[in-house]
Amino acid sequence: MKQKIPVGILGATGTVGQRFIERLAVHPWFELAAVAASDRSSGKPYAEAARWRLPSALPDRIGAMTVAAVTEEMPCRIVFSALDAATAREAEPACARRGMMVFSNASAYRMEEDVPLLIPEINAASLALLPRQRSQRRWKGAIVTNANCSTIFLAMALYPLHREFGVEKVFVTTMQAVSGAGYPGVASLDILGNVIPDIPEEAAKMEREVAKILGQTRGDAVVPAPFTVSAMTYRVPVEDGHTESVSVGLSRRVPAAEIERAWNEFRGPDEVAALPSAPERPVIFLSEAQRPQPRRDVDAAGGMATLVGGLKPCALLDWKFTALGHNTVRGAAGASVLNAEYAAAQGLLD
Ligand SMILES: NC(=O)c1ccc[n+]([C@@H]2O[C@H](COP(=O)([O-])OP(=O)(O)OC[C@H]3O[C@@H](n4cnc5c(N)ncnc54)[C@H](OP(=O)(O)O)[C@@H]3O)[C@@H](O)[C@H]2O)c1
Secondary structure, eight states, X not given: OOSOEEEEEETTTSHHHHHHHHHHTTOXXXXXXXXXXXXXXXXXXXXXXXXXXXXXXXXXXXXXXXXXETTSOOSOSEEEEOOOHHHHHHHHHHHHHTTOEEEEOSSTXXXXXXXXXXXXXXXXXXXXXXXXXXXXHTOSSEEEEOOOHHHHHHHHHHHHHHHHHOEEEEEEEEEEOGGGGOSSOSOHHHHTTOOEEOOTTHHHHHHHHHHHHTSEEEXXXXXXXXXXXXEEEEEOSOSSOEEEEEEEEESSOOOHHHHHHHHHHOOOOHHHHTSTTOOSSSEEEEOSTTOOOHHHHTTGGGGTSEEEEEEEEOSSSSEXXXXXXXXXXXXXXXXXXXXXXXXXXXXXXX
């Protein structure tokens, strides 16, 4: 890339917005040119508007940037969105209409038929929806989404099994970190020493999104994968990292060694594996007992891998295992940046 591509962040002051800043401040292809947030923040220097919570230092250049309103023109070809769904529903199309490529974490457009729900290691072909999106909506730009954070780790763990053995049924229970609720998120008196069931709308998102991601792109449409997913979701007192207990039914009998091999051998397409943010191994199988664990494993591969372990026969379905991923990295900002890298490498930003 001869010249860096100017990019902006919508929702730059929040939990995911800060992860975007951390990644974009040192990105080899992208140059952070604008940060935007709500009226509470706009007009202020970023360092004053945001309560920086990451262990890495906020770069001085970015701390001094003035926060824009999400409705303002931004000097960018790409915007990364870390807005809540209601705000995203208005703000993201406005950017796409102005000619920007929007890479979104919000749920607002994920399930629209003409919007890619992209994990490039799995469904790179879904970018074929973009010409239809642009012509139907008369946008010069476009929206590309990444999935709900828990969905991403489930899809990653299932895909190597689905493409080789055929997944038929999935039952998943999540144990999700507090950073997944944004900042300030869940009150400490609600979560300390506690577990909160039924994260609003989370189970339904997982159930529908995983079928779209593992579906087939045919022409400019996606045919969802024909399996059934049942999800239960829980907030737990963990800072970062969503853990998932997964039971899976396959279309044929498969020994444990074959499942482990499918995970170990899984790699994205070469053009995805070569991208700056792509993990060397998208799925890492841990053979040690009682792994993966958020405290020990969440930062593996810089937070970009999905970890799986504890594979055992399941008395109800065929196999059960534990999956884990970093919710604000591969589950959010890192996923969007990887999506944008893939689009750039495919010439979609030229
Ligand atoms: N946290 C995760 O692990 C995670 C993972 C995957 C996806 N997501 C999704 O990513 C998005 C952001 O989540 P988050 O956890 O970063 O939330 P958050 O910490 O609450 O941050 C929300 C951001 O949106 C801005 N915002 C709020 N209301 C606004 C408005 N009316 N107009 C313009 N900007 C507004 C906030 O700006 P101010 O600071 O000015 O209020 C802030 O920058 C959500 O859609 C969430 O579902 C989150």
